[in-house]
Amino acid sequence: EVQLVESGGVVVQPGGSLRLSCAASGFTFDDYAMHWVRQAPGKGLEWVSLISWDGGSTYYADSVKGRFTISRDNSKNSLYLQMNSLRAEDTALYYCAKDMDSSGWYDYWGQGTLVTVSS
């Protein structure tokens, strides 16, 4: 059974930093690209970032480019999101999601970790 478990979400002040983690199991982690997708409270879904299976390619939404860094450790079956210079508008539930065969579709999702940016 595929499982994705996010962690690391907390309340942080504007301008602060945070690292989210996603522990993957139930599939061959290093065969698949992975994504972060976020959802602000009561709002819709926003794609945040993508990393290729080997970590060699990364992509970001314009809203986070230059502030967030996606990475992975295939030896630990883990995905990460380093978030710097956080803003109030980054407040959201952050999901990690597995890519379906490098298609850009998300076939498995975690339950999310909540990041709140507030003073």
Next chain:
Amino acid sequence: EIVLTQSPATLSLSPGERATLSCRASQSVSSYLAWYQQKPGQAPRLLIYDASNRATGIPARFSGSGSGTDFTLTISSLEPEDFAVYYCQQRSNWSGTFGPGTKVDIK
């Protein structure tokens, strides 16, 4: 940037009725469109990918159609568990943008 719009914003129907949800793209996305279902307090679930392919384990009452700029998700006969929010998503150049969602609620 490709923008997706969904209509209607809310669809009020009874169990057993047919639901027809629309997604329109600001420019052609070919068949690169997916649909997700999200229930309160849950993560989204992939229903349809590449416009018309059902994801693993998705019941046959869910179907997708369309290409280019106009797409439709049809639920042939609503079950109680189908009342949820539905999002369409397109992928281009490795980024994926979502529509604002259609809420299907019980009439």
